[in-house]
Structure formats: C-alpha cells, structure tokens
Amino acid sequence: MNRRSRQALAALVASGIGLAACSDQVASGPINLSKGVPVGAVLALSGNANLYGQDQKTGLELALASINGTGGIGGRPLALSIEDSGSDEPSANAAFTLLINRGVLALIGPTLSQQAFSADPIAQRRGVPVVAPSNTATGIPEIGSFISRVSAQSSVIAPLSIDKALKRNPAIKRAAVFYAQDDAYSTAETVIFQQALTTKGLKPVTVQRTQLNDQDFQTQISAALQQKPDLIVLSLQGVDGGNMVRQLRELGYRGTIVAGNGMNTPNIYPICQQYCDGLLIAQAYSPELQTPANQTFLAAFKVAQARNANARNLPARAIPPQLLAQAYTALQVIGDVLRRLDQKQPLKTLSVAQARTALMAEILSGTYQTPLGEIRFSKGGEVIQKNFFVAQVRMDPGGKTGRFALLP
C-alpha cells in the first residue's frame, strides 16, 4: 500500500507537469477554415436560465441561415458551434475554454451576467472578441477590451416602463417592489427600479425579497398587499416571475404590474397564463420597426415559426421576443464584421490571434443595420442604440398564448 500510494502521487504530479508544459498553439497557427469560418456561442440551454437560452439558440440559427444564405463570408460558410453553459459559472468557463481551444474567431454569450463576470476574463486573457447578446448588468464591457455587448444595460431600459405606468395611470401613489435576493440580475435591476421610483416621488412602501428557486410567494405577497400598493415592480427571472404574477392575481391584486428584463420572454405565458395579461415590460426591440433589416428578420422568423409549429403542433408565435432578436443581432454583427475583414485582409492569410485582434477593432469601428435598429459601439464596447420601447402583454382569451403589444 505504501509503495502504491507513492506511485499514485508521483503519477498525479507527473500528469500536472505534463499538462503545464502544453501551451496555446492554436492562436499562433492559421485559421482552420475547412468547415467554414469558426465562431462559437455559449448559451444557457440547461439549468434555471434555459428559458432564455432556447430563444437565443433560435435567434442564432436564423442569423446563421441568413448569413450563409447570402454568400457566407467571402464564399465560405460561417460555422457556428453552440455549447451549453448550464446556468452556472464553472460550466460557462469550461464552454468558453473549449471553444477558444477549438480556434473560434469570436464568441457570443454567455447568457447570464453572472456567468459573464466569470467567463469573459478568460476570453480577454486569450484575446478572443466576445459579443454578449443578453448581459444587462453594469460593468460587463468594462471587463476588458475584447468584451462588447448588443444588449443595452438595465439602467437605460428599466426606468422606461415605470414612466409608462405612471403616464397611463397618474393616480399611482403606492409602489411595492419584489426581487430575488440570491440572483445577480434581480438584485442589480431592483436598485435601478427603486432609484427610478424614488425620483418619481414614489418611494416603495415595501420591498419584498424572494429566492430564485422559490415556488410559493404567499408570505411576501400577503405582507405587500397589506400596504395596499397600486403599482408592483418585479425584478424576477422567467420561472419565479411567472409564478409571482399568477399568485399576485390569485390573491386579489388588481393594480398595475411592471416587470424587468428577466420576464421579457414569451416563455412566461405557460406559467402565468391568463394572469400575464397587462404586464408592462420595457423593450430594446420593436417588431414594428420598419427597416429592411427588421423586415428580413421578421420574414425569416415567420418561416421558421410556421415550420416549427407544424412539426410540433403548436400555435405559431406572432412576433419574435427581444432575447431572440438580440441573439440574431449579435451573430449578424459578427457576420458583417467578418465580411469586411475578409475583404480587407483575406482570412486565410491571417493567424487565429491576428484575426481575433483585427476582428475586435472592426467590431468597435462599424455601424450596423440590425433588427434592433441602427446600432454601433462605444470605444469600451457598450452598445449605442437609438430606440427603446415599452410593451404590454396581451393574452388570448384561452390564456394559452399571447403577445407583447408595443405601447405608443
């Protein structure tokens, strides 16, 4: 046993040394173009954020079809690999590292801001451009020079829905706030909501804290309803938020409900059903935008929906959700930039590292016609977008499906 244990230890140390000897040889080599121009995406397809990842996957697939249907990158197709990051940080790190080692030129993702704080520094250290499709927390592009995002931060968007609620009903006097105290997105967004309320002279009469994995909110709701609120502001994610709305209505609340970006997905319909009706949510995307880029996107979305609905016998969604449009935009930006770069310097003449660096410079210097409207980036990688909107959820009479109706 003694000798065996020593040998086991020696093997362990040896394996460590062996691995430490390997270095990043992918970056200095040429780009592997045999299957197309390699780009990676890391999405939350499992875990509690999977509602978002599914929408994002559809968005990326639509953008991929559009890019490759219009000539790809200088005649070569764009090869997109999508990896699941779960909803936690170690998995996001592993997926980022995996794709970077495979030699992708750029990365899209990860889905959650909390994952981005952990995984983005890896891309930054290895010099790989990241375009985040859905990170809304403050401080994401500040992680480094290779990090950018197409999702406007919540401090810009969140207050708009409160303005709209007050415009529609100026009599609102008592606001109640709910947020999940163990969730990064919720705690960050509720600060912005509470500041916006206070500036409007509506200091919250109660702030109720929940947990991300809670199902039952009766205690918090009862406590809040005793304060007789006429506006309820939620910073919750899809599943807990959907349950919260349902229970609020079931327990007799009739006033306005404003929800944050976490509930900005049609995947909440099956959870709160007819009770989703009337929910106000600020939007970074408007399906009614009359630009060629948006019309192309909408047409592609309708075709895909019809095919999907036939295959699964589901009612087709009328309009694409924001997360889907943002994911489409992220890949479209990368596609546009790759085309520009390929014309300036053919990709086959560049090493992976050169292409990554050149790509990042191109991303920040361009202006893009996207479904979100015309966008460009600040020097730090923050998205500069012109228009934001507020939508109200309108459920069909059966409560099975509904839509985000933009408010004028």
Place this chain on the structure above:
Amino acid sequence: MDAGLLQQMLLGALLGLSVYLPLRCGQLSLASPGFYAIGGTIAALLSTRLPALGGASATYPISSVLLEMGLAAALTGAIAAAIGSVVLRLRGIYLAIATIALVEILRVITLNLAITGGALGIFGIPQPFNGPEGYAFFTAALLALVCWLCDRLERTRPGLAMAAIRDDELAAASQGIDTAQIKLLAFVLSAVVAGITGVVAAHFLNSWNAKLGNFDASITTLAFVVLGGSRTWLGPVLGGLLLTALPEVLRPVGDLRLIVFGLVILLGPLLFPQGLISPERLQSLGRLWPGPKRLGRQAP
C-alpha cells in the same frame, strides 16, 4: 486534455477529500461547501480590497495566494472547531441536517453583507497565473500534498482511530479512544481542505458569489465520495476527478449528456455499493499486476 478542465477536476478531487475526511470516521457532514465558500470569500476579499497584496508585477504574487490559503485554513479551522464541538454530538442524518443548516446560514449571510457584494458577488479577482496550466500545476501539487497527508493519516493512530469509530463507535470508545476529539479532528481537517480549495477556486473562477457554496454543491461533492468510495483517500480523488470531467467529456453526446451523467450517478452506487475503490479491490488489483511499473498506472 484541456488544462482548464483538469483544473476543475483537481478542485473536485480536493472537495471530495474534504467530504471524505469526516465520512471516514462515520460522520455524514455536508458542511464542505460552506467552508469552501468561506475560503473563496476570503481570497476574493483580500485580493480585490488589499492593494498591498497585489505586488508590483502584472500577475498576482503566489506568495499572496499562499498567505490567503494560510488565513483561510486558520479561519475555517477555527470555525470548524467551534461549531464542530457542538454539532458533532449529533449523529447520522441529524448531523447532515445540522451541516446543511450551516451551509444555508453562511449563504444567507454572504447574500446580505454589502462587503461580499450580495448576489452579484465579488468579481475581477486578480490572477496569479497566466493560464489554466499554471493553476493545474499548482493545484496538482496541492492535491498531491493533501493526498500524502491523508495517506499518512490513514496509517497513524488518529487515522486508525477514525476507522475504528466508523466501524463501531461504542467499541472504539471502550478501547480508550477519545471519540469526540477524533471526530472533531476529522471535521477540522475537512474544513481546512475545503477552505484552501476555495482560495484556489476563487482565483481560477475570476469571480466569487454565494451560489458557489450552496446546498447543490453539498450534494455534488457527496456524490464524489459515494461513487469513488469512502474507505481510502484514492476513492474520493477518483470520484471527484471522474464526476467533474464527465459532463464536459460527454459534450459530444449533445442534449442527452445530463441524462447520461444522471445515469452514471445512479448506476455507480448500484453496481459498486462500496464505491469504485475499496482497499480490498486495490489489494486484488495489486495481486493481479505485481510489477511496480504497472502499479503506477492505477493512479488517477
């Protein structure tokens, strides 16, 4: 193999050892992620708030990491000694519940303290190494050290006393073993291992938050020991390495990978109730291949 994955596997093995130590003397403690979280929080706080630790060079000095590990070991050890002397009076499932409560209390405290960044946690943790290779090397050395200490422990008096307590606590006590002290020793060692693992993990993950040391992590780390075996230190090391690697190795399977992962966790204990590694299995393997060269290959 990718060094980043190897690093996560090595961290898994260290956490497996942390759960293994109390289990070796029959104590089902699920507190390891709590101490892991304390270690991670100490590293995150010290390295982001104390510029003096950063030094002059671009990378964070290893000496500061070692200092953090020392502090984490002292603090987790002290907390474990204080808490352990009370909760170790509980046995079996009651001890498990008390340790789950400890993990929960620590999580709620972390969530509600401004200094630990609430739910967002602490990010921008400086890096002592330029890539995962450096981390893997450092952690492999750390794991080797902990394994060596465990190996020594198993063959000295306290380790034998632990095995005696696991087999029959009453009989062990009647032989003059101070069972309370030995159980406390195992609990404190487990906390120290988890605490120093947390320090390395915080630097490696770039960010640290309350979610990393929650109840889910308790169950995952327990699975390392259940699959690997709880009779000798090689078991949890193998379990930690295997179960951390599996979800990543299974990526080519696509959407089915989490189902396959679940099946492995289910079938492992069914087919190997004692875990993959038990002293008897090691001995029979030793008889089959007596050559010293071959023996080395059994290592994880």
